[in-house]
Amino acid sequence: GAVVSQHPSRVICKSGTSVKIECRSLDFQATTMFWYRQFPKQSLMLMATSNEGSKATYEQGVEKDKFLINHASLTLSTLTVTSAHPEDSSFYICSAPYHNEQFFGPGTRLTVL
Amino acid sequence: GDSVTQMEGPVTLSEEAFLTINCTYTATGYPSLFWYVQYPGEGLQLLLKATKADDKGSNKGFEATYRKETTSFHLEKGSVQVSDSAVYFCALGSYNQGGKLIFGQGTELSVKP
Numbered sequence: 398g399a400v401v402s403q404h405p406s407r408v409i410c411k412s413g414t415s416v417k418i419e420c421r422s423l424d425f426q427a428t429t430m431f432w433y434r435q436f437p438k439q440s441l442m443l444m445a446t447s448n449e450g451s452k453a454t455y456e457q458g459v460e461k462d463k464f465l466i467n468h469a470s471l472t473l474s475t476l477t478v479t480s481a482h483p484e485d486s487s488f489y490i491c492s493a494p495y496h497n498e499q500f501f502g503p504g505t506r507l508t509v510l
Numbered sequence: 511g512d513s514v515t516q517m518e519g520p521v522t523l524s525e526e527a528f529l530t531i532n533c534t535y536t537a538t539g540y541p542s543l544f545w546y547v548q549y550p551g552e553g554l555q556l557l558l559k560a561t562k563a564d565d566k567g568s569n570k571g572f573e574a575t576y577r578k579e580t581t582s583f584h585l586e587k588g589s590v591q592v593s594d595s596a597v598y599f600c601a602l603g604s605y606n607q608g609g610k611l612i613f614g615q616g617t618e619l620s621v622k623p
Contacts (some may be wrong), residue, residue: 401553429609431609431610431615438616438618439579439615439616440599440613440614440615440616441554441599441611441613442613443610443611443612446610454592490553490554492554492611494609497609498556499556499603499609499611501546501553501555502553503552503553504553506569
């Protein structure tokens with residue numbers, strides 16, 4: 398089956414620093430990947446669509462300069478949280494489509510101190 | 511815009527009880543509908559799906575029927591087990607939008623022995 402990995406699984410950083418989260422499709426290629434944010438006990442909120450070879454498409458209300466997305470290859474998308482602040486602490490999840498199904502990564506827990 | 515509404519949790523049931531988790535949606539066009547499950551500490555997994563009106567998705571004893579007339583996709587299981595304890599998410603998606611998903615807020619299910 399299709400597997401999506403994320404790295405790191407957990408990260409703790411200081412306020413003002415930047416953090417990069419990787420999303421990889423391990424056994425298939427994905428020209429599109431999706432980034433979601435999940436707050437505790439709440440739903441997944443779609444942040445942006447990552448497009449290989451072109452700019453990401455951001456959902457309304459998501460700051461492009463805060464959440465930088467780069468789809469570097471057909472198997473890798475990265476989300477960089479720039480100048481992170483405590484309110485950016487959350488669970489970030491990526492997904493990639495394969496054969497008309499979305500496969501999700503295990504998520505990255507970001508804690509900003 | 512498109513949206514999904516689920517019944518609020520947490521839902522606590524005894525083993526072998528009947529489960530219903532309500533889900534209604536608002537969408538333009540003809541989306542596909544999904545139920546995802548998130549077990550503690552794990553990523554989202556597709557539980558079942560339906561791609562058109564009157565389709566019934568089923569998996570692991572769970573069922574849901576795509577009802578266009580009531581814009582609903584309620585999840586049911588006749589006899590729950592302790593191992594079904596998880597958070598369940600209803601979602602809609604449209605592949606002409608690149609496969610991105612809109613999630614409901616999630617319903618936490620706890621099954622007691």
